Amino acid sequence: MSKKSCFCVLAAALVVVGLGIDLLATGKKPQPQPEPTYTAYVFDDAQYMVRSDGRGLYVDYSYDEKAAEDCVAVLGTLMLRTVHNSDVCNGQLSYWSDNPLGLPTHRFLTLDFGDSTPGDLDGNGTPETIEKAPARIGFGRVQGGLAPVGILVLHVNPDGTTTQDTAWSINYHNPAHASTSGSGTVDFCLEPGEATADLYEVVGIVNPNNRRVKETYEFVGTFDLPFRIQIATIE
Ligand SMILES: [Ca+2]
Numbered sequence: 695m696s697k698k699s700c701f702c703v704l705a706a707a708l709v710v711v712g713l714g715i716d717l718l719a720t721g722k723k724p725q726p727q728p729e730p731t732y733t734a735y736v737f738d739d740a741q742y743m744v745r746s747d748g749r750g751l752y753v754d755y756s757y758d759e760k761a762a763e764d765c766v767a768v769l770g771t772l773m774l775r776t777v778h779n780s781d782v783c784n785g786q787l788s789y790w791s792d793n794p795l796g797l798p799t800h801r802f803l804t805l806d807f808g809d810s811t812p813g814d815l816d817g818n819g820t821p822e823t824i825e826k827a828p829a830r831i832g833f834g835r836v837q838g839g840l841a842p843v844g845i846l847v848l849h850v851n852p853d854g855t856t857t858q859d860t861a862w863s864i865n866y867h868n869p870a871h872a873s874t875s876g877s878g879t880v881d882f883c884l885e886p887g888e889a890t891a892d893l894y895e896v897v898g899i900v901n902p903n904n905r906r907v908k909e910t911y912e913f914v915g916t917f918d919l920p921f922r923i924q925i926a927t928i929e
Pocket residue numbers: 813814815816817818819820821822825826
């Protein structure tokens with residue numbers, strides 16, 4: 695038996711023994727713990743060029759009915775996805791869409807490029823200095839108080855509905871500072887001057903089934919895009 699197999703057998707035996715002791719001690723079966731629900735708070739302080747959409751806390755869709763309507767997904771401390779990947783959520787409209795019924799519009803990240811107009815990231819037809827883009831901001835595993843970070847902007851259809859295809863990619867040069875509190879809250883930030891990031895437009899070749907089969911990343915420019923985002927669990 696290999697060392698790995700030995701370890702697995704030993705670990706399984708310890709689990710069985712542990713469960714047995716637990717049952718004897720309590721007389722009850724151990725109950726599964728509910729999965730925690732996460733929120734993300736995006737700071738709007740003037741020095742930050744990645745800001746919120748002005749609609750407050752981003753609450754994971756699984757929390758309650760209102761949160762489900764917002765279609766946000768917060769995947770632990772790994773990712774804030776402003777539009778959850780589901781048929782209903784992908785049908786949500788952009789803030790700029792013709793929306794006579796007043797349907798819920800999707801949430802987004804405000805991306806402020808200062809004096810530059812690098813592209814139409816929010817799909818409203820006009821490259822602007824401030825783009826209000828449905829997006830995912832993802833963080834790698836925290837190591838030594840640092841975490842890799844990047845933003846993927848979702849493709850927006852001409853009618854304003856969102857897809858989960860990536861249309862733009864923002865790759866930060868530096869990992870984010872990651873401060874973890876005792877309650878499991880993680881505060882990720884990059885301040886002005888250390889938040890240099892490369893913007894790429896993702897160009898795809900579309901096959902007859904309307905799916906992109908090949909993507910290329912075309913470099914657009916380098917920008918300073920500082921941010922501060924705090925991810926926490928709902929108590
Ligand atoms: Ca735009």
